[in-house]
Amino acid sequence: MSLFGPNELIEDVINKNLCIGCGACIELCPYFRSYKGRTAMLFPCTKEEGRCYAFCPKIEVDLDRLSEFFFQAPYSGAPLGRYRSIHTAKAGPKADAGDFQAGGTVSALIGFALRKGYFDAAVLTDKEGILPVPRIITDPADVSRCSTSKYTSAPTLSALNQAVRQGYKHIGVVGTPCQVLAVAQMRMNPTAEPDFSDPIALTLGLFCTWSVYYRAFEPFIAARVDISRVIKVDIPPPPAEVMEIYTAEEKIEIGLDEIRELVPDTCSYCIDMTSEFADISVGVLEGRTDMNTLIVRTERGQKIVDEAVAEGFLVLEDMPGENLEHLQWAAGNKKKRAFAKAREEGMINGAEGTRSYLRVDPATVSDCIA
């Protein structure tokens, strides 16, 4: 992986509309800021190498190196990435109640880990109206206020950088696959900071096929309903093909075809549907609103899941074969499309000294596309 600085980040990512607004470059310095989904550099910075560039999940991502670091094996290209076990799951009887996106697996695990002292803070995504807002949560009772999915991309990792600066040492992070990728890069200490110690206790990755660009979403919703009256936005699991906007008085349904027009192009280059570099990944379970799909990838992920089950915070069941088959098909399809597009546009494995979106064994790319 080659290291560059903020000016190359602007040139390679922001000016090319590849920025997803994950927040990984925010709160590291006074220069980068995020406002309503847009990331911008306020003042010029002349550093030739920076954590902003090194953490960004949209440039110089070395998949084999990351995979060797976390799984002691090269990037496999398998649709769901490397994992130990896969289940269906929901919050157990001991977990706090809440208005969850699906089975409440994420909130249950985060609440459990905070209660047990495995985390001194959790980085979650709350909302103000329809705007996603990053939060540092230290009290388990506050976890469920951040529950449910906000379908716009969020600068969640700005709160992680803030939490690290504030001295938290065992942080749990919940994020989309692009955010999890950025966290994985942070954990490798790419700029060789001399006093670095990994502050991440656990990454809990969400599944994600796409998110919506907030700058496009806000006017789109405002044309249909008074935003100050919106209390909830939901996309029920397939086969429903709608986004539901709730106010106290009514529910408005919008076809997903219309919503997909608001997805930034950068999502079409994203090869990861299931947060392959997380300790634990969680998504919905097709056809069920009360359960999640849960993938355990690492030993520390396994430990927290096992303990949460033993102490009544989580309930696991076997994953039905047809659900697993469909999940693999969907994730494989996303990876294939994204690799094909990135390769066609010359964004993979550029020559030494040039900058590329991805670096990975070309044979893996060919296998995924075949």
Ligand SMILES: Cc1cc2nc3c(=O)[nH]c(=O)nc-3n(C[C@H](O)[C@H](O)[C@H](O)COP(=O)(O)OP(=O)(O)OC[C@H]3O[C@@H](n4cnc5c(N)ncnc54)[C@H](O)[C@@H]3O)c2cc1C
């Ligand atoms: C943009 C987006 C797209 C998704 N697409 C899919 C998909 O295609 N297929 C699928 O199976 N699942 C998808 N999910 C995941 C799914 O919606 C649920 O988040 C997941 O199943 C966990 O459910 P839960 O009941 O355990 O969550 P809850 O217990 O309700 O917790 C939800 C957690 O999500 C976090 N969160 C919410 N919005 C965001 C955001 N914008 N960025 C980062 N973190 C956030 C919150 O911090 C909270 O901790 C998506 C989620 C998001 C945010």
Ligand code: SF4
């Ligand atoms: S780190 Fe995230 S917010 Fe910053 S430029 Fe990259 S994608 Fe955008």
Ligand code: SF4
């Ligand atoms: S599709 Fe990929 S880039 Fe887009 S929000 Fe989801 S994880 Fe991030």
